[in-house]
Amino acid sequence: MNSWFVDTDANNMRIDRFISERMADTSRSYIQKLIKDELVTVDSKVVKSNYKVKEGEWVEIVLPEPVSLDIEAENIPLDILYEDSDVLLVNKPKDMVVHPSAGHVTGTLVNALLYHCKDSLSSINGVMRPGIVHRIDKDTTGILIICKNDKAHNCIAEQLKVHSITRRYHALVWNNVTDDTGTVDAPIGRHPVDRKKMAINHKNGKHAVTHYKVLERFGQYTYIQCELETGRTHQIRVHMASIGHPLVGDPVYGPAKQPFKTDGQMLHAKVFGFIHPSTNEYMEFETDLPEYFQLILEKLRNKGTVH
Template sequence: MCRDNQITIIIDEKLEGTRIDMALSLAYEDRSRSFFQKLLDTENITVNGQVTESKKYKVKAGDIIQVTMPEPKLLAVEPENIPLEMVYEDEDVLVINKPKGMVVHPANGNESGTLVNAVMYHCGKNLSSINGVVRPGIVHRIDKDTSGLLMIAKNDKAHNSLAEQLAEHSITRAYRAIVYNNFTEDEGTVNKPIGRDPRDRMKQAVTTVNSKRAVTHYKVLERFGSFTLIEARLETGRTHQIRVHMSYIKHPLLGDMVYGPKKKILG
């Protein structure tokens, strides 16, 4: 339950015995343990009406926890003259080939040099406003270290139309990747839910805890002995989906510094 900048969470039996910072990060998956630890330090969390600062408190079933959220930091998104590879453009839609290394939209720690900064310079105010000031025109995104085509909505009508097409899968999203190891089959499907990794809040994982349905279809394009070139087609669009699913089936992406093997092959 949420009221203005305050959220209320009632602990269920599944979370009983969990440290309060972990329990809150699992119940409110958009935030990390460290985020809630800072709120504990500033007395912004109460348990059953009493302020608590103890990070070691283990929650009990039925505990009523109220969290007062700080006001979000507003990012000033400035247009930047960054070269973009335009693949298509009309009065409604812009399609851009995003290079590896470029972040899609600004966030704390990446306030400039993003695709949004570049698109704002190119389009001016001609971008959809549905996602607000930080993500104008953004309908979908791809990881920083992934290159590929992104559709940008130049007005709200186009944004709604593209979002609807993505939701009903009438738009096909396919990616190519080199992965470790050879496949015994020529194609397959990974249908496993994805959520935050309970052991590492900076990563995603195949998990049944606070997860969402995720489906990736893959097809072998070429075999290179210890490596394979595949095409991966997304039925859903979860964070790091292809990387997580391929790592789960023991075929992590070559060059993936997060989900790949401990011994990296670079260059």
């Protein structure tokens, strides 16, 4: 059970939003389901999702016991960077979906984790995403942290919420980025027309900040580093496209015709740093760019023809 006292800042806030802000790793829709199932009370009384909390009230939520996971454990090799009893850091390859969903019930990172970790995965994010506290897109490569217990999950989720985790990505973008460094500070939400896409959305979007730095210039392309201050869906892809520099290979936010055979955006989660849940020590990990990314950069450096 989780419980909170409603302070002045939260007065008159919708109950689902109130809980969502305090359980950043849990989706609003799941919280609304718990409210509908009468697992949320205010001063011991059941309320609806549109109820507005008042200063001085006491909010309680009962999280149901996790149901048995009907997802197959698969012996899929993992590129493990670090592992202990609390966390596991993996280097996710290209074309691997993080967790099962419609159309992707096998071959995901979760399928591999269930085989490798057995029952040692956090349960907070539900049966479809055991251990998963954050994610990267299918075609994005690089570092993901997996939580093996709920204590570690809550600790990492809180660090993500307050933006204290170090997350640096490397990307190849279209066009010459003229400034050596820059920041994109623009809210991201669902595209108003195409619901499968995200977009800069000043009306309904969530606060999003990306800092970028030029690493190399190749005329028509620029190799950059992006550091996330927030972690919204497709954040780097949307932010860089919004300033005229979509990621090379991006089938959603970039040009229809792409110059290289990349099978998706050229984006790699290169550095991940966090405070360890048990030792309270800062740990930081870094991975090499995938081979396809390195080859394209080398050909651009040599001004050769990329096929």
